[in-house]
Amino acid sequence: MLIAVPRETDPIESRVAASPDTVKRFSALGAKVLVEAGAGLASGITDADYVAAGAEIGTSVLKTADIVLKVRRPNAAETKAMKPGAIVVAIMDPYGADAALAAMAKAGLSSFAMELMPRITRAQVMDVLSSQANLAGYRSVIDASAEYGRAFPMMMTAAGTVPATKIFIMGAGVAGLQAIATARRLGAVVTATDVRPASKEQVESLGAKFVAVEDDEFKQAETAAGYAKPMSAEYQAKQAALVAEHIKKQDIVITTALIPGRPAPRLVSAEMVASMKTGSVLVDLAIERGGNIEGAKLGEVVTTANGVKIVGHNNMPGRLAASSSLLYAKNLYAFVEMFFDKKTKAFAVPWDDELVKAILLTRDGAVVHPNFQPKEPVAAEEPADTSVAEAPKRASKSKSAS
Numbered sequence: 001m002l003i004a005v006p007r008e009t010d011p012i013e014s015r016v017a018a019s020p021d022t023v024k025r026f027s028a029l030g031a032k033v034l035v036e037a038g039a040g041l042a043s044g045i046t047d048a049d050y051v052a053a054g055a056e057i058g059t060s061v062l063k064t065a066d067i068v069l070k071v072r073r074p075n076a077a078e079t080k081a082m083k084p085g086a087i088v089v090a091i092m093d094p095y096g097a098d099a100a101l102a103a104m105a106k107a108g109l110s111s112f113a114m115e116l117m118p119r120i121t122r123a124q125v126m127d128v129l130s131s132q133a134n135l136a137g138y139r140s141v142i143d144a145s146a147e148y149g150r151a152f153p154m155m156m157t158a159a160g161t162v163p164a165t166k167i168f169i170m171g172a173g174v175a176g177l178q179a180i181a182t183a184r185r186l187g188a189v190v191t192a193t194d195v196r197p198a199s200k201e202q203v204e205s206l207g208a209k210f211v212a213v214e215d216d217e218f219k220q221a222e223t224a225a226g227y228a229k230p231m232s233a234e235y236q237a238k239q240a241a242l243v244a245e246h247i248k249k250q251d252i253v254i255t256t257a258l259i260p261g262r263p264a265p266r267l268v269s270a271e272m273v274a275s276m277k278t279g280s281v282l283v284d285l286a287i288e289r290g291g292n293i294e295g296a297k298l299g300e301v302v303t304t305a306n307g308v309k310i311v312g313h314n315n316m317p318g319r320l321a322a323s324s325s326l327l328y329a330k331n332l333y334a335f336v337e338m339f340f341d342k343k344t345k346a347f348a349v350p351w352d353d354e355l356v357k358a359i360l361l362t363r364d365g366a367v368v369h370p371n372f373q374p375k376e377p378v379a380a381e382e383p384a385d386t387s388v389a390e391a392p393k394r395a396s397k398s399k400s401a402s
Contacts, residue, residue: 006078018069019325022329026333035061036057066347070090085109111363117129137178140175148165166252168253177206190206193243195222217232217235244271263289264291274304282310293310297310
């Protein structure tokens, strides 16, 4: 069984899908691991590190691989390079990627989207969203500190008192909670908001103050899977008014709100940004899905007319590639290890397993995941009057990943 780890082709991607530790683990199971030359350099892992762990280094690693481990979805050239029947595991970003899914299906690949992993106890060690969001939340505070240019903790000195920095975290999921914890460790005064009722206790347990309109809708604003529900226009208006007043008093705002399969919700308007003091900083962790902050630009740090910085760094986990790659590699190993049959000493995918079915996108030449089935073409109706042919109306929907 050959496992291939190619070098990521996206120029913004600095992570890698295997670590020396996971190479050792795969080798111990009896698999051969082939790593593309230079694949781990951006994550601080040399080819020699992989060789010492038991891997082989190559240049064209996809052609004979039985399992391909990647960070991002394979591009068209990579998809064509893989042999039919190969298994590819990655963060697939499948929403709105119909052509890419169709190409993987046509190539005969069995593809798995790790970000669709159910958030259940059994799958915690495979939860790539949590492992990567945790580091993104940490990095957001570090980046905010670098742009802010002032100390976070209150400092009382003979020359005077330096006031504590006020930081507002919008969204208290994994990234938001880590941002709260990091900002608190650095001495800031932290407040946070989220539409999920359960988040209030989590926020307060980290020493931050919770800010939200806590009405009846708020109490029902969480799905069974633990994600935030879209809120009504009325609630959004009340929450926006509360947040607008709060933001005026903040030095740093970090937004983390994403809903799977939907564009990032707009949380901070241009008017809110304009209300902040000169030198204030906003960090948008949802920028890759359209952003939570009006005026944020992907891959840029924007300075507004009133001297406020809006940080829109691309691939925030990749800004800590050495750490995020180690965690991501462990996520992948935990999933692939499920395939290993200890009796036969071979890999065999348990196709009926609930985790496998939840994240399997393509198999046997077809897109099999129910959420990403190809759309049926809408047939044109026969016109009532053949002298006047109306163009058929087609509805189209676009989706983005969260």
